[in-house]
Amino acid sequence: MSAHYDIIIIGSGAGGGTMARALAASDARILVVERGTPVPQEADNWNPEAVWKHLRYRATERWLDRDGAEFLPYTHYGVGGNTKFWGSVLYRLRREDFQSVEHLEGESPAWPIDYDTLAPYYDRAEQLYHVHGQAGGDPTEPPRGPFPYAPIAHSAGMEAVVEGLRRQGLHPSHLPLGLIRPGEPDGCVLCSTCNSFPCRIRAKSDADVCGIAPALERGNVALWTNAQARRLITDPSGRRVESVEIERGGERVLVGASLVVVACGAVNSAALLLRSANDKHRDGLANSSGMVGRRYMAHLATMMQGFNPLRRNETVFQKTVAVNDFYFRGPSSPYPLGHVQSQGRTHGVMAQTVVPWIPVWAYDAWVARGVDWLAMSEDLPRPENRVTITADGRIQLHYRPNNLGAHAQLVQETTRMLHRLGFWKVMTHSHKSKNTTHQCGTLCFGIDPRTSVLDPWCRAHDVGNLFVVDASFFPSSAAVNPGLTIVAQALRSADHIMATDLS
Ligand SMILES: Cc1cc2nc3c(=O)[nH]c(=O)nc-3n(C[C@H](O)[C@H](O)[C@H](O)COP(=O)(O)OP(=O)(O)OC[C@H]3O[C@@H](n4cnc5c(N)ncnc54)[C@H](O)[C@@H]3O)c2cc1C
Ligand code: SF4
Numbered sequence: 001m002s003a004h005y006d007i008i009i010i011g012s013g014a015g016g017g018t019m020a021r022a023l024a025a026s027d028a029r030i031l032v033v034e035r036g037t038p039v040p041q042e043a044d045n046w047n048p049e050a051v052w053k054h055l056r057y058r059a060t061e062r063w064l065d066r067d068g069a070e071f072l073p074y075t076h077y078g079v080g081g082n083t084k085f086w087g088s089v090l091y092r093l094r095r096e097d098f099q100s101v102e103h104l105e106g107e108s109p110a111w112p113i114d115y116d117t118l119a120p121y122y123d124r125a126e127q128l129y130h131v132h133g134q135a136g137g138d139p140t141e142p143p144r145g146p147f148p149y150a151p152i153a154h155s156a157g158m159e160a161v162v163e164g165l166r167r168q169g170l171h172p173s174h175l176p177l178g179l180i181r182p183g184e185p186d187g188c189v190l191c192s193t194c195n196s197f198p199c200r201i202r203a204k205s206d207a208d209v210c211g212i213a214p215a216l217e218r219g220n221v222a223l224w225t226n227a228q229a230r231r232l233i234t235d236p237s238g239r240r241v242e243s244v245e246i247e248r249g250g251e252r253v254l255v256g257a258s259l260v261v262v263a264c265g266a267v268n269s270a271a272l273l274l275r276s277a278n279d280k281h282r283d284g285l286a287n288s289s290g291m292v293g294r295r296y297m298a299h300l301a302t303m304m305q306g307f308n309p310l311r312r313n314e315t316v317f318q319k320t321v322a323v324n325d326f327y328f329r330g331p332s333s334p335y336p337l338g339h340v341q342s343q344g345r346t347h348g349v350m351a352q353t354v355v356p357w358i359p360v361w362a363y364d365a366w367v368a369r370g371v372d373w374l375a376m377s378e379d380l381p382r383p384e385n386r387v388t389i390t391a392d393g394r395i396q397l398h399y400r401p402n403n404l405g406a407h408a409q410l411v412q413e414t415t416r417m418l419h420r421l422g423f424w425k426v427m428t429h430s431h432k433s434k435n436t437t438h439q440c441g442t443l444c445f446g447i448d449p450r451t452s453v454l455d456p457w458c459r460a461h462d463v464g465n466l467f468v469v470d471a472s473f474f475p476s477s478a479a480v481n482p483g484l485t486i487v488a489q490a491l492r493s494a495d496h497i498m499a500t501d502l503s
Pocket of ligand 1: 015036471
């Protein structure tokens with residue numbers, strides 16, 4: 001054994017980075033283990049060609065799909081995880097998302113906690129991640145106080161869009177956004193390269209800036225980068241993790257820990273538990289329920305662009321508007337359809353990745369006259385949608401998207417909405433089942449150990465000193481962005497650890 005820590009946190013993204021920040025306040029000696037390296041601050045951060053054409057920051061690992069074909073998952077390994085690249089749209093789930101909701105293709109199950117339980121942690125999460133927003137404008141908003149920071153003002157162009165949406169009888173609202181000191185000297189400059197790009201000036205509220213960096217300022221937290229957790233090793237009883245096998249700089253080391261927090265992202269955390277099978281956990285660690293890796297969800301997402309050849313879009317920072325009028329039901333459907341949000345500006349080189357033979361100047365001319373949107377619907381947890389490990393240790397994602405009818409209706413309603421706004425043509429694009437950006441649900445939390453992997457504080461039912469605090473715990477995917485809920489639950493788990501395991 002090369003060393004021993006009180007706590008090892010594996011992964012430094014939304015869950016792990018937040019957990020590190022919260023537990024840093026204790027006296028515990030903490031090691032954060034991250035398989036990637038820090039994202040360098042460099043000109044390429046904001047270069048669409050580097051990010052979209054050369055995939056400068058993307059994970060290079062290939063996963064297998066349900067047919068065994070290789071694909072490049074849309075994910076990133078590095079300090080801060082995927083939050084370095086997120087759009088920083090930081091939503092609370094709706095109150096109803098915590099309850100059982102009937103959808104077109106079945107039930108979205110209830111969570112073991114309700115909205116009121118998580119609400120105080122959402123408050124703290126919004127403070128920690130500098131969330132800007134306006135309470136009261138969104139018809140689906142759960143009960144809440146004011147946002148910690150005022151909303152980001154719409155550009156003139158988006159203000160006109162908002163007025164047009166109101167004339168349609170819709171209720172556009174401000175997107176809640178995690179940005180640091182927007183418009184202030186040394187703060188966020190509200191640029192056009194935010195969503196899917198790392199922030200060159202560290203003004204995005206990500207898990208590196210808001211979690212890992214402040215945690216490291218305390219003497220009790222260490223960070224190992226380029227260090228991949230390979231297996232969790234239990235004691236002979238199988239009831240406690242004793243150590244973590246880590247591959248670091250080409251070497252395998254064993255590091256002991258009194259408590260282990262896994263936060264590798266929903267796919268990699270399930271993979272780590274499956275790879276950690278032993279004679280007490282033959283089907284994977286903490287898998288007496290058989291649910292490890294199952295119920296994978298990822299949202300149904302379609303990028304949409306309204307195009308008007310006569311109207312140049314001068315907006316730089318476009319990501320400020322949300323439409324939740326179809327969240328609980330559609331105009332001609334009693335079932336939830338989902339959420340619509342304006343997106344960051346598409347750059348010609350990004351659009352060219354869809355049909356590469358069209359020259360980039362043609363795309364540039366096109367996107368200069370377009371306004372970008374994202375339509376997002378809930379997909380439902382199905383046991384057969386799952387992560388498995390092949391005999392040679394590779395990740396295989398068996399995912400067949402569901403609730404497609406509801407999503408098709410949402411895209412149709414959004415198309416109508418854009419036509420009514422005066423856009424002549426509406427283009428759509430979806431990564432379909434290969435979109436892993438909102439992966440969640442593979443280690444579901446719940447009260448019953450027979451049907452869930454984690455308890456309501458994200459402690460493994462089967463292994464007393466093991467927590468998982470990334471997007472794995474989601475029992476349902478809801479239809480808003482997952483990040484703030486991961487952060488809030490990590491803060492809640494950290495409080496629980498401090499009260500029960502560190503006291
Ligand atoms: C382009 C993009 C835009 C997005 N926009 C938004 C948005 O606007 N709002 C929102 O809420 N969400 C957004 N998301 C989703 C959001 O980023 C994720 O939901 C969130 O980061 C998930 O947090 P996590 O802790 O589960 O995992 P991650 O943030 O992915 O962190 C997992 C970490 O674990 C590390 N790791 C993995 N395996 C191992 C291992 N074996 N050993 C050591 N380390 C390991 C990884 O390198 C990574 O750093 C976006 C995602 C992308 C890619
Ligand atoms: S400056 Fe602001 S808008 Fe631009 S990448 Fe950074 S956080 Fe995003």
